[in-house]
Amino acid sequence: MAGKTLYDKLWDAHEVKRRADGSSLIYIDRQLLHEVTSPQAFEGLRLAGRAPWRIDANLATPDHNVPTTDRKEGVAGIEDPVSRIQVQTLDENCEEFGITEFKMLDQRQGIVHVIGPEQGATLPGMTVVCGDSHTSTHGAFGALAHGIGTSEVEHVLATQTLVQKKMKNMLVKVNGSVGPGITGKDIVLAVIGRIGTAGGNGCAIEFAGQAIEELSMEGRMTVCNMAIEAGARVGVIGVDQTTIDYVKGRPYAPKGDLWDKAVAAWQDLKSDPDAHFDKVVEINAADIAPQVTWGTSPEMVLPVHETVPNPERIDDAVKKEGVERALQYMGLKADMPISEIKLDRVFIGSCTNSRIEDLRQAAQVVKGRKVAASLKQALVVPGSGLVKAQAEQEGLDKVFTDAGLEWREPGCSMCLAMNADKLGQGEHCASTSNRNFEGRQGFGGRTHLVSPAMAAAAAVAGHFVDVREFVKS
Amino acid sequence: MKQFTSMNGLVAPLDRANVDTDMIIPKQFLKSIKRTGFGKNLFDELRYMDEGQPDQDCDNRPLNPDFVLNQARYQGASVLLARQNFGCGSSREHAPWALDDFGFRSVIAPSFADIFFNNCFKNGLLPIVLTESEVDQLFSEVEASEGYALAIDLEQQTVTTPGGDVFTFEVDAFRKHCLLNGLDDIGVTLEDADAIRSYEEERRKAAPWLFA
Numbered sequence: 126m127a128g129k130t131l132y133d134k135l136w137d138a139h140e141v142k143r144r145a146d147g148s149s150l151i152y153i154d155r156q157l158l159h160e161v162t163s164p165q166a167f168e169g170l171r172l173a174g175r176a177p178w179r180i181d182a183n184l185a186t187p188d189h190n191v192p193t194t195d196r197k198e199g200v201a202g203i204e205d206p207v208s209r210i211q212v213q214t215l216d217e218n219c220e221e222f223g224i225t226e227f228k229m230l231d232q233r234q235g236i237v238h239v240i241g242p243e244q245g246a247t248l249p250g251m252t253v254v255c256g257d258s259h260t261s262t263h264g265a266f267g268a269l270a271h272g273i274g275t276s277e278v279e280h281v282l283a284t285q286t287l288v289q290k291k292m293k294n295m296l297v298k299v300n301g302s303v304g305p306g307i308t309g310k311d312i313v314l315a316v317i318g319r320i321g322t323a324g325g326n327g328c329a330i331e332f333a334g335q336a337i338e339e340l341s342m343e344g345r346m347t348v349c350n351m352a353i354e355a356g357a358r359v360g361v362i363g364v365d366q367t368t369i370d371y372v373k374g375r376p377y378a379p380k381g382d383l384w385d386k387a388v389a390a391w392q393d394l395k396s397d398p399d400a401h402f403d404k405v406v407e408i409n410a411a412d413i414a415p416q417v418t419w420g421t422s423p424e425m426v427l428p429v430h431e432t433v434p435n436p437e438r439i440d441d442a443v444k445k446e447g448v449e450r451a452l453q454y455m456g457l458k459a460d461m462p463i464s465e466i467k468l469d470r471v472f473i474g475s476c477t478n479s480r481i482e483d484l485r486q487a488a489q490v491v492k493g494r495k496v497a498a499s500l501k502q503a504l505v506v507p508g509s510g511l512v513k514a515q516a517e518q519e520g521l522d523k524v525f526t527d528a529g530l531e532w533r534e535p536g537c538s539m540c541l542a543m544n545a546d547k548l549g550q551g552e553h554c555a556s557t558s559n560r561n562f563e564g565r566q567g568f569g570g571r572t573h574l575v576s577p578a579m580a581a582a583a584a585v586a587g588h589f590v591d592v593r594e595f596v597k598s
Numbered sequence: 599m600k601q602f603t604s605m606n607g608l609v610a611p612l613d614r615a616n617v618d619t620d621m622i623i624p625k626q627f628l629k630s631i632k633r634t635g636f637g638k639n640l641f642d643e644l645r646y647m648d649e650g651q652p653d654q655d656c657d658n659r660p661l662n663p664d665f666v667l668n669q670a671r672y673q674g675a676s677v678l679l680a681r682q683n684f685g686c687g688s689s690r691e692h693a694p695w696a697l698d699d700f701g702f703r704s705v706i707a708p709s710f711a712d713i714f715f716n717n718c719f720k721n722g723l724l725p726i727v728l729t730e731s732e733v734d735q736l737f738s739e740v741e742a743s744e745g746y747a748l749a750i751d752l753e754q755q756t757v758t759t760p761g762g763d764v765f766t767f768e769v770d771a772f773r774k775h776c777l778l779n780g781l782d783d784i785g786v787t788l789e790d791a792d793a794i795r796s797y798e799e800e801r802r803k804a805a806p807w808l809f810a
Contacts, residue, residue, distance in 0.1 A: 146771035164631035274691035276720035379807035
């Protein structure tokens with residue numbers, strides 16, 4: 126019999142019951158909650174008179190709506206009344222049901238997918254869910270993690286389980302080492318470019334290979350974060366010493382004897398050598414150049430030295446129309462070099478790229494340089510209050526502000542523009558976030574997804590440049 | 599949950615691949631703490647010429663005349679015909695809430711994004727996967743004939759065209775059962791409360807750090 130994949134092992138360890146109809150009840154170890162997708166779930170509990178099954182499995186924080194500017198007045202200072210009510214509602218629900226919440230003024234507040242790992246609330250071998258598609262991030266720890274809808278948030282609150290069907294196993298193997306200046310973001314964008322935004326539909330993607338093993342936990346989180354942009358709800362990476370070193374000593378991580386027991390158990394959280402995958406994609410790491418999206422879907426991505434595609438050279442009618450529509454929305458001409466795309470704003474942040482390593486990489490590029498005069502704004506939004514504090518301790522805030530970038534309070538911010546940080550109509554933005562959909566960062570806004578180092582280089586140049594050459598200049 | 603058994607409904611064609619949930623319901627409307635009222639902002643950026651705001655009266659907003667749902671012949675549509683990878687992106691359940699609130703009962707496409715697909719079933723909205731060629735046929739028929747309606751039968755798992763073509767589709771047994779009977783799946787799961795408790799006990803012994 127063939128061995129098991131990591132996903133198979135995680136699934137088997139959490140299957141409470143297989144039902145006659147082929148579906149399974151899967152136990153959930155951790156649920157992360159935020160203000161946008163939870164209010165209707167709490168309301169559902171109240172209406173049905175149900176109590177949460179296991180309160181300590183939940184951890185909440187507001188992130189999507191919170192302002193990234195001055196927070197002196199707390200929740201009451203949120204200008205948009207609709208946003209304010211949503212954040213207040215989370216506070217009230219967590220109080221009513223006794224759920225731990227890192228409130229807006231708590232230093233531990235931040236983006237759910239940053240604070241879970243940061244607190245050790247995400248552990249190897251767990252099942253982790255959240256009403257947010259980027260929950261795939263936590264798979265970087267050898268956890269089975271995926272986004273769910275609000276009805277499922279309520280289902281997990283009420284039963285500590287989900288009704289699931291097993292996904293297929295897909296392996297994305299990134300062979301060899303990436304070149305200097307190439308990050309987890311470039312790897313995952315290159316993968317999406319190769320397999321498409323539906324390439325992982327119905328699958329759990331395991332990322333493996335030397336280039337993945339050589340990534341830090343921050344880099345691995347970036348890769349798993351964007352598994353959903355390849356259509357896979359789940360991205361997962363096997364546990365190794367890098368994982369264990371990251372988790373050790375975090376507030377929610379086990380201590381003493383329990384730590385030793387946990388580490389012993391975590392050694393098995395990798396695919397067996399003879400495990401069977403339904404789909405396998407191999408990529409040569411050395412071929413990956415800095416990536417930039419030019420269109421309105423993450424699969425519309427190219428190396429920075431390329432030119433924008435020409436629909437005339439595309440045969441498939443649906444694809445051709447998609448490219449034409451994207452070029453029109455993005456205000457780009459076929460065949461123009463990507464390096465000639467002029468930028469209006471730069472955003473460094475989001476659950477994809479707002480951790481300390483991301484900020485260090487961006488700071489290294491802008492250090493001693495100035496943001497281009499043609500730019501309207503360049504924002505740096507740390508992923509949590511603790512990331513912010515650490516960056517300030519390292520003097521990164523000063524590097525950014527000296528270069529002319531704005532240093533903000535933590536939250537989702539301009540990734541989806543639910544707060545005041547947004548693009549104006551027609552504006553081009555180099556963004557370290559995860560989605561370049563139409564209107565995602567603001568009505569009529571034009572998003573280009575890049576790594577933090579590429580965003581920083583673009584902020585200085587005012588247009589896209591190859592960061593590998595830029596840092597030499 | 600709302601029941602779904604069978605229906606016969608006017609079809610609106612949305613001829614575009616990779617329609618994401620940001621497009622179905624833009625983020626400014628996710629600030630609501632209710633499950634209802636999203637229909638007027640369904641496809642907001644495609645439907646209106648201006649930028650929509652939460653709680654805005656949409657009756658006087660400028661409509662995009664080219665958008666399919668604004669065309670007279672598709673008023674009252676309850677079946678949305680779409681292209682591949684419909685519902686990709688964010689997990690927001692506001693997307694099926696908006697489709698439902700607008701009046702759609704079913705979405706037909708060659709493929710769906712996983713989370714959206716799952717969310718539909720929780721809201722009495724039936725997502726149907728047909729083959730590329732079947733969907734192509736439906737697109738050409740709906741565009742050629744005003745008042746084009748499809749009959750959908752969940753029990754039989756069939757879509758029947760006005761011309762009498764019958765296409766069959768797959769659906770998970772559990773989801774079908776819940777939809778046909780309008781079941782609350784939390785209630786169904788809680789029938790297994792003992793199994794959940796005994797799993798928890800075993801797990802607590804095997805991996806106590808998960809319960810610390």
